[in-house]
Amino acid sequence: MSEFLMNLAAVFENLTNLQLGQVVMWIIGGLLIFLAIKKEMEPTLLLPMGFGAILVNLPIAEGPISGVRAVIDFLFHIGIDSHELMPLILFIGIGAMIDFEPVLTNPKLMIFGAAAQFGIFFTLCLASLFGFDLKDAASIAIIGAADGPTSIFVANMLKSNYISAIMVAAYSYMALVPLVQPPIIKLCTTKKERLIRMKNTGKKVSKTTKILFPIIVTVLVGLVAPDATALIGFLMFGNLLRECGVVNSLSETAQNVLANLITIFLGLTIASRMVASEFLRLETLLIMGLGLVAFIVDTFGGIMIAKLINIFSKNKINPMIGAAGISAFPMSARVVHKMGLEEDNQNFLLMHSVGVNVSGQVASVIAGGLILTLVGNALGN
Amino acid sequence: MDTIIIKKLSADTAVAVEAAENETSAVAEESTAAEEMQYEFKVTPDNFVDSLPIMGTGMLGIFIVMGVIIACVAMLNKFTSSDRKAKKLEKKKAKEAAKNNQAQ
Known part of the structure; x- marks a missing residue:
C-alpha cells in the first residue's frame, strides 16, 4: 500500500515545482488566446504566443533546461538570437504582400510615413528619462515602429534585456490599432478636417517603375543605414518577386506558405521569452506603457504633418491619413478608411491611407536602421 | 638543472x-x-537631454532618405510614364509621315 502511495506521490511530484508566477503566465497566455479567437486580434501571432506562454511556464524540476523548453529555446537561438533569421524571412513574405502602387502614384505621401516615426524617437528620450540605459531605451522605442520583425531585429541586435516584453508589446499594440488610433485621431482633428475629400490621382505606374522601386530603395537605405540593409533588402526582395511578373509561383509561396510557416514558429519562439521569472517584472508594465506612448505619438506626428501641409497647400489633405503612417500594415489604413466612411459615406480614403501605410512600412525600417547606427555610435561601437 | x-x-x-x-x-x-x-525606476533628466540629439538626427535622417526616395520615384514616373511613351510614339509617327510626304 505504502509503495502504491509512494508511486502516486512520485507521479504528482512535479506539482511541487509549480510557482505562482507560472500560474499568472498561464492567465496571460489564456488572455492572448482569448483575444486571438474571440476578438480576432492578430490571431496568427497572438494564438501561438498565448499557447507558447502556457507551454514554457509548465513547472519543471530545477536543473538543465530540457523537454519542450529546450526545443523552444533552440528555436529562439536559431531563429532569432543568432542572425534574426525568422523576422527577416517573414519580411520576404510581407514584401511580397505589399502593393506599392498607391504610394508610387503619389510619392508625396511618403512624408507622412516619415513623420509618423516621431513616436519612436520621442519614446527613446522618454525611456532614457525613466532610467533605462540607451540600448534598452532604443529597443523599447522601436515598439513604435508598429512592425514586429523590425522590433525583434533591433531589440535583438542591441542585446536588450527586455526582448520578451518588447516583442509582446509590439505585437499586442499592432493588434490593438483599431482601439488605440481612433480616439487619438478624433482628439487631434476637427469634424471639418475629417470630412475633407481627397481626389484619386488616377495616374498609372509603369512596370519599370514598380520593378526599379525596390532596387533603388534597397540601395539608398543600404547606403544611409547599413544596419537596416538586411531588413530592407529582404522586404524589397519579396516585393521584387511580386512585381517582376515572371516568378508568380515564388511570389505566391512567399505571401502564403512561407509567411504562414514562419509566423507559426515565430509566435512560439517569442513565447520562449515569456518565462515568468523574466516576464513578470515592474519593467514589463513600464515597457507596455512606453509602447503605448510610442503608438500614440506616432499617430499624433502623422496627423500634425498633414495639418502643417494643409496650411500651405491648395489641395487640402484629410489629416486622418497621416495616422496611417504608423506602419501596422494594413490595419492602420483600414482604420482610417473606416473612420472616413463613418464621417461621410462617400469619402473613400482607402487608396491614400494604404499609400501612407506602405510608406510607413519603409520608414519604420529606415528608423530601425538609423536607431542602430545612432545608438551604436553613442555607445562607441 | x-x-x-x-x-x-x-x-x-x-x-x-x-x-x-x-x-x-x-x-x-x-x-x-x-x-x-x-x-531601478528613477527620473534622469540628464539622460533625457543626452538622447535629444539622437531624436533630432534620427528624424532628420528619415526625412532626408524619404525625400530622396520621393525624388527618385518622381523621376522614375516622369521617364517611364505611358504618356511620355505615347508622345514619343506620336512624334515618331509624325516624323515618318513627314518623310513619306517628302518622298512622294
Whole structure:
C-alpha cells in the first residue's frame, strides 16, 4: 500500500515545482488566446504566443533546461538570437504582400510615413528619462515602429534585456490599432478636417517603375543605414518577386506558405521569452506603457504633418491619413478608411491611407536602421 | 638543472595566474550581467537631454532618405510614364509621315 502511495506521490511530484508566477503566465497566455479567437486580434501571432506562454511556464524540476523548453529555446537561438533569421524571412513574405502602387502614384505621401516615426524617437528620450540605459531605451522605442520583425531585429541586435516584453508589446499594440488610433485621431482633428475629400490621382505606374522601386530603395537605405540593409533588402526582395511578373509561383509561396510557416514558429519562439521569472517584472508594465506612448505619438506626428501641409497647400489633405503612417500594415489604413466612411459615406480614403501605410512600412525600417547606427555610435561601437 | 626547474615553476605559476584571471573575469561578467538585469525606476533628466540629439538626427535622417526616395520615384514616373511613351510614339509617327510626304 505504502509503495502504491509512494508511486502516486512520485507521479504528482512535479506539482511541487509549480510557482505562482507560472500560474499568472498561464492567465496571460489564456488572455492572448482569448483575444486571438474571440476578438480576432492578430490571431496568427497572438494564438501561438498565448499557447507558447502556457507551454514554457509548465513547472519543471530545477536543473538543465530540457523537454519542450529546450526545443523552444533552440528555436529562439536559431531563429532569432543568432542572425534574426525568422523576422527577416517573414519580411520576404510581407514584401511580397505589399502593393506599392498607391504610394508610387503619389510619392508625396511618403512624408507622412516619415513623420509618423516621431513616436519612436520621442519614446527613446522618454525611456532614457525613466532610467533605462540607451540600448534598452532604443529597443523599447522601436515598439513604435508598429512592425514586429523590425522590433525583434533591433531589440535583438542591441542585446536588450527586455526582448520578451518588447516583442509582446509590439505585437499586442499592432493588434490593438483599431482601439488605440481612433480616439487619438478624433482628439487631434476637427469634424471639418475629417470630412475633407481627397481626389484619386488616377495616374498609372509603369512596370519599370514598380520593378526599379525596390532596387533603388534597397540601395539608398543600404547606403544611409547599413544596419537596416538586411531588413530592407529582404522586404524589397519579396516585393521584387511580386512585381517582376515572371516568378508568380515564388511570389505566391512567399505571401502564403512561407509567411504562414514562419509566423507559426515565430509566435512560439517569442513565447520562449515569456518565462515568468523574466516576464513578470515592474519593467514589463513600464515597457507596455512606453509602447503605448510610442503608438500614440506616432499617430499624433502623422496627423500634425498633414495639418502643417494643409496650411500651405491648395489641395487640402484629410489629416486622418497621416495616422496611417504608423506602419501596422494594413490595419492602420483600414482604420482610417473606416473612420472616413463613418464621417461621410462617400469619402473613400482607402487608396491614400494604404499609400501612407506602405510608406510607413519603409520608414519604420529606415528608423530601425538609423536607431542602430545612432545608438551604436553613442555607445562607441 | 636549477634553471630548468625555475623555468618550469614560473611556467606553472603563469598557467595558475591565467586560470585565476579567467575565473575572476567570468565572475565579473556574471555580476555585470546581473547588474544589467536590475532596473531601478528613477527620473534622469540628464539622460533625457543626452538622447535629444539622437531624436533630432534620427528624424532628420528619415526625412532626408524619404525625400530622396520621393525624388527618385518622381523621376522614375516622369521617364517611364505611358504618356511620355505615347508622345514619343506620336512624334515618331509624325516624323515618318513627314518623310513619306517628302518622298512622294
